[in-house]
Every structure is written in structure tokens, then in C-alpha cells.
């Protein structure tokens with residue numbers, strides 16, 4: 557019998573990923589001064605041990621002020637590399653692919669670890685909590701809402717510096733052994749703020765009404781990264797494919813829609829981006845989202861149909877093997893990213909195979925715990 561698509565390998569450039577069930581990037585808020593530690597090693601390692609084809613490390617700051625919280629991981633100095641190398645070595649030892657999301661939080665930076673936020677007004681991290689309220693930056697000097705800091709508008713020189721921070725971060729990620737690099741261009745963080753008409757009111761070449769201008773920073777980052785990482789390594793971009801913000805008096809332009817994102821994806825594909833990780837929202841408090849099973853899959857589907865030059869990943873409330881497999885079998889995505897289900901069940905990639913009556917190899921050390929083989933596949 558045929559191997560379900562979810563468990564068929566996917567080759568991108570020179571990297572072969574053994575299946576299409578991947579760990580979505582998830583902040584753990586457990587680093588100090590950007591340094592990952594053994595929490596991150598065990599946390600990410602467990603997914604590789606239990607059969608995930610690709611394990612993506614959380615949004616990792618390209619600069620100290622680009623972190624979301626003081627506990628976020630970073631990759632702005634060479635000293636960060638050795639622990640990251642330890643993580644990628646382990647992931648590789650389990651025949652899984654190591655990926656990292658590099659990020660700048662923009663105007664959503666300097667917030668507290670979520671589990672310490674007892675009410676919305678406790679969101680902002682002040683200096684006594686390790687925050688950096690004086691150093692918040694964005695395309696325009698407008699805060700997300702009253703529970704986020706008001707950013708300073710970036711100068712052209714500062715935009716060039718941030719571009720270099722991303723490029724240097726990608727270089728370090730390559731040195732640390734990551735096989736795949738993803739640029740975080742979603743959820744209302746810096747690149748997403750640049751892309752969107754609801755947060756980018758600049759009048760220079762990096763902003764304004766033109767989508768090409770708003771995408772310029774991302775495109776230049778992609779071009780720069782492509783020059784410093786091997787041609788053999790895949791480059792992904794996560795985008796908020798729709799912002800779920802309609803045009804109103806308060807927000808006359810409305811947010812970006814899947815149409816805008818398709819245009820952006822065409823430019824990105826030409827510049828050497830291999831996969832768009834199709835998420836949504838996060839850039840405006842007026843967003844209207846109704847989350848439910850697979851609620852973002854249509855974005856990946858539409859983008860994949862409209863732009864065959866890139867692969868896509870689907871994400872969002874994908875919680876069982878049959879659902880995950882159907883998404884890739886129906887051609888709505890090339891792979892699925894799983895977030896919270898992996899937190900609930902780190903063995904999800906093995907259990908999802910069981911749901912599909914598929915025999916997948918368990919780690920040798922664990923085979924004594926495996927149920928008897930139930931199918932011929």
C-alpha cells in the first residue's frame with residue numbers, strides 16, 4: 557500500500573526531510589541574554605527523537621531589542637553559536653532536520669513572559685523586568701495598542717543596520733548547523749509591520765501605499781541572506797497571509813489580504829525563497845479571527861495554487877494524523893506545521909502515523925514500548 561503523503565519525504569534544495577509533519581516555531585521565553593540552554597536542547601530534541609521531520613526553533617532575535625521578551629533566544633553574537641550547535645547536532649542524530657526562525661519583534665518588543673502577565677496592563681516589560689522601553693523601533697511611531705510600548709520610527713541607516721543583523725544572524729545559523737532558515741515575516745513583528753498598510757506610514761522607499769515599497773526590507777533581507785548561506789540550504793518565510801482587518805473609518809486601507817500576500821510571494825520566490833509558511837493576523841487589534849480546526853489552511857491552498865514557484869506550509873489547529881495527511885494529500889500544502897499539539901503530545905509525529913495505519917520506525921531505544929505492527933505498510 558501507498559505511504560500516506562504526510563510521511564513521504566520532501567526534498568528542498570539539498571535537504572531531504574523525511575516527512576511533512578513539522579514542529580512550528582514556538583517561543584519558550586526561557587533564555588538569558590539570548591542564550592539557549594539545556595531546556596531548549598531537551599525541548600527541541602524530544603520532537604526529533606519522536607519522529608518530527610523538521611524541528612523549528614522559536615523566534616530568535618537578530619538583535620537584543622528585536623526579542624519579544626527578555627527570555628527570548630537570540631543569535632546576535634558568535635557566543636550564542638555553541639549551544640545552538642549542540643541542539644542541531646542532536647536533531648541531526650535523530651535523522652531530523654534542524655530549522656530556526658530568525659526574528660525582530662519591532663513594536664511588539666519588550667513584553668513580559670506570558671505566564672507572568674496576570675492582566676493585559678502587565679504586558680509591557682519595563683527596565684526593572686529586563687525590558688528596553690527606550691529602544692523599541694518600527695516603521696512608524698505608532699504603538700500596537702496601549703499595552704505595548706510606543707516605538708520610534710526607524711531611520712534609513714537603522715533599517716540598513718537591521719538588514720545586516722538579519723544577514724549576520726543567518727550566517728551564524730548556518731555556522732550553528734541549521735539546515736533551514738526561516739525569516740519571521742508574520743504576526744505583527746517588525747517585517748510584518750513593514751509589509752502592512754495598517755502599520756507602515758512611511759513616505760520613503762520602505763513604505764507607503766506601494767506594496768513593493770513595503771516589501772522592500774524583506775526582499776533586501778532575502779537577497780542578503782541568499783548571498784551568505786549556501787545555495788544548498790532552504791530559506792523559508794513565515795507571513796501573515798491575511799491580517800483579518802477590514803477597511804473601516806478607523807483603518808481605511810484595511811490590512812493585507814491573501815491577494816497582497818500572493819504578490820509578495822512571487823517576488824520572494826524569484827529571490828530564492830523556497831517555502832512560505834502560511835500563518836495570519838497579529839498586526840492590528842481590530843482583527844476578526846474565528847479560529848477552528850485548520851482555519852488557516854485555505855491561505856496555504858490559495859497561495860500554492862496562485863504561485864506554483866514556492867512550496868507552502870499550513871499551520872493552525874492541526875491536531876490529528878488524518879487531518880494533517882488530508883491537507884497534504886489534497887495539495888493544500890506541501891507540509892504542515894504543528895504547534896500546540898506538539899506541546900500536548902511530543903510524540904505526535906509517531907502517533908499520527910499510527911492513526912494512518914502506517915508503520916514508522918521508532919527510535920531504537922524505544923522500540924520495546926512500541927505496539928505490535930498492525931498493518932503491512
Ligand code: FNR
Nearest residue numbers: 580581582583614615871872873874894895896897
Ligand atoms: C507560538 N507561535 C509562534 N509563531 C511564530 O512564528 N514564532 C514563534 O516564536 C511563535 N511562538 C509561539 C509560542 C507558543 C507557546 C505558541 C502556542 C505559539 C505560533 C505557532 O507557531 C503556531 O503558528 C500557532 O500556535 C498555530 O498553530 P497550532 O498551535 O494551532 O498548531
